[in-house]
Amino acid sequence: MSDPRRSIPRTDALLSLIDAPRLSQPALKALAAELQGAARRGEIAPRDVEPLFLERAGGPVSGLTRVLNATGVVVHTNVGRAPLSAEAVDAMVNAAGYVDVEMDLGTGLRSRMRGAEAAAALLAACPAAEDALVVNNGAAALLLACAALAEGSKVVISRGELIEIGAGFRLPELIESAHVELVEVGATNRTHPHDYAAAAPGAAAILKVHPSNYRIHGFTAEAGVEQLRAVADEHGLALVVDTGSGLLRPDPALPDEPDAATALKQGADIVLFSGDKLLGGPQAGVILGRRWAVEKLKKHPLARAVRIDKLRLAALEASVRERSTPTSDYLHADPEELRRRAEELARRVGGRVVAHDGRVGGGGAPGHPLPGWAVELPERLAAPLRAGSPAVIGRVHEGRLLLDLRCVPPAEDETIAARVEECMS
Structure with missing residues (x-):
C-alpha cells in the first residue's frame, strides 16, 4: 500500500x-x-x-482569538484584563497613523510633551495630584519610582507587603533591580509606624504596597499613609504608595479598596497603579503625585526605557475622560438584570440558574463578592466552548460549568446561546 x-x-x-x-x-x-x-x-x-491553508491564509492576520468572558471575573488577567470601550478603540485607530505625539504643530518642531493629553485627563480626574506620568505597565512604574527616588540607597517596606505578582515575579527582586536596598520591617501580619521609624535613618524612601491577591485576617495591624507621612517628614524620606488596582477615587461598591485620590490627600509623594485594571483602560503604569517627585521620575534615564506607545496613550486618555467604561459597568451590574439574562439563556439552552458571586480580579478587592447569577451546565461543554470562535470561557467548579453573563455585553447573549447549542449538538 x-x-x-x-x-x-x-x-x-x-x-x-x-x-x-x-x-x-x-x-x-x-x-x-x-x-x-x-x-x-x-x-x-x-x-x-489545502482547504485549511486557504481558510487560515484568508483569515485574521493576528493569532489572538476573540474571547467572551463568562467567568464572572471582571479584570481577568488571562484574557487581557480590562476590555476597552468603543471610544478607546476608536482613539487607538486614530492614533495608528501619523499623530502629533512628539510634535508641536504650531512651530513644526519636536515637542517634549509626549503623553501630555493623557496626563491632563488624569489630573482632571484626580485633582489631588500635581503632576502625572504614564509608563509601560505597573511594574515599570514601581521600578522607575524606586530608581529615581532611592537609587543607591535604602527603601523601607513592611514584610507583609513583599508579595509575588503575576507569572511568578516577586516584588523584592523587581525593586532590587533598581539598585536599591530593601529594608524589611515588622512582621507578616503586624507592622507599626515605629517599625518604619527605626529603619528610616540612612534610607531614601518608604514604600507601601497594596497586597493584591491576598488578605490577612485576625491579629493584624498596618501603618496607614498618614502615619507613614509623619515618619517620612521626620526623617526626610519620600513616600511611595503602590495602590495596584487603579481606583482613582473611592467607590462604595469596593469599600476596602485603596484609591489614588485618598492616598495623595493623606500625604503620598507618589501613587502608582496599573491602567488596565479598575481604571478600565489599556496596559499602562500610571504615576500621580507631587510635582517635584514626578519630575524626578521624568528626568531619570530609565524613563526612556519604560515609556509607553502612542496607541495606549490615546486609549488611556479616552478611558479616563469617559463617563463610564466596560469595567465599571461590569463591576456595578444590576444583579436582577443579570438574573433576567441568565434565565433567558437557560430557557434557550437548558441548564439551571444558580446564585453566583463574581469577582473583581486582577488583584483588586481580594475576596470581595459581586452578587450575581450563572447558568449551570455540564462540565463537558467547557472544552468545546473554549475551542470555538469566538471562544467562550466559563467557570468550572465541582464538576459543573457555570456561565456568568456579568462581563458579557448583552448584545453577545445570542452568540453565547448559539455556541452552547452548537457544542450540545
Missing part, C-alpha cells in the same frame, strides 16, 4: 493557490509547513491541508 503522506501538497503548490496574499511570504511558508507537519503526524488528513 502506498503511504498516504505522499499526497500531502507541496509548499509551492500551496503558495500558488493564493492570488492576492494578505500574509507575507515567510508567514505563508510557515503556515504551509505547520499544516504539512500536522498531516505527517496524522493529526489531520492530507486532503485537509
Whole structure:
C-alpha cells in the first residue's frame, strides 16, 4: 500500500493557490509547513491541508482569538484584563497613523510633551495630584519610582507587603533591580509606624504596597499613609504608595479598596497603579503625585526605557475622560438584570440558574463578592466552548460549568446561546 503522506501538497503548490496574499511570504511558508507537519503526524488528513491553508491564509492576520468572558471575573488577567470601550478603540485607530505625539504643530518642531493629553485627563480626574506620568505597565512604574527616588540607597517596606505578582515575579527582586536596598520591617501580619521609624535613618524612601491577591485576617495591624507621612517628614524620606488596582477615587461598591485620590490627600509623594485594571483602560503604569517627585521620575534615564506607545496613550486618555467604561459597568451590574439574562439563556439552552458571586480580579478587592447569577451546565461543554470562535470561557467548579453573563455585553447573549447549542449538538 502506498503511504498516504505522499499526497500531502507541496509548499509551492500551496503558495500558488493564493492570488492576492494578505500574509507575507515567510508567514505563508510557515503556515504551509505547520499544516504539512500536522498531516505527517496524522493529526489531520492530507486532503485537509489545502482547504485549511486557504481558510487560515484568508483569515485574521493576528493569532489572538476573540474571547467572551463568562467567568464572572471582571479584570481577568488571562484574557487581557480590562476590555476597552468603543471610544478607546476608536482613539487607538486614530492614533495608528501619523499623530502629533512628539510634535508641536504650531512651530513644526519636536515637542517634549509626549503623553501630555493623557496626563491632563488624569489630573482632571484626580485633582489631588500635581503632576502625572504614564509608563509601560505597573511594574515599570514601581521600578522607575524606586530608581529615581532611592537609587543607591535604602527603601523601607513592611514584610507583609513583599508579595509575588503575576507569572511568578516577586516584588523584592523587581525593586532590587533598581539598585536599591530593601529594608524589611515588622512582621507578616503586624507592622507599626515605629517599625518604619527605626529603619528610616540612612534610607531614601518608604514604600507601601497594596497586597493584591491576598488578605490577612485576625491579629493584624498596618501603618496607614498618614502615619507613614509623619515618619517620612521626620526623617526626610519620600513616600511611595503602590495602590495596584487603579481606583482613582473611592467607590462604595469596593469599600476596602485603596484609591489614588485618598492616598495623595493623606500625604503620598507618589501613587502608582496599573491602567488596565479598575481604571478600565489599556496596559499602562500610571504615576500621580507631587510635582517635584514626578519630575524626578521624568528626568531619570530609565524613563526612556519604560515609556509607553502612542496607541495606549490615546486609549488611556479616552478611558479616563469617559463617563463610564466596560469595567465599571461590569463591576456595578444590576444583579436582577443579570438574573433576567441568565434565565433567558437557560430557557434557550437548558441548564439551571444558580446564585453566583463574581469577582473583581486582577488583584483588586481580594475576596470581595459581586452578587450575581450563572447558568449551570455540564462540565463537558467547557472544552468545546473554549475551542470555538469566538471562544467562550466559563467557570468550572465541582464538576459543573457555570456561565456568568456579568462581563458579557448583552448584545453577545445570542452568540453565547448559539455556541452552547452548537457544542450540545
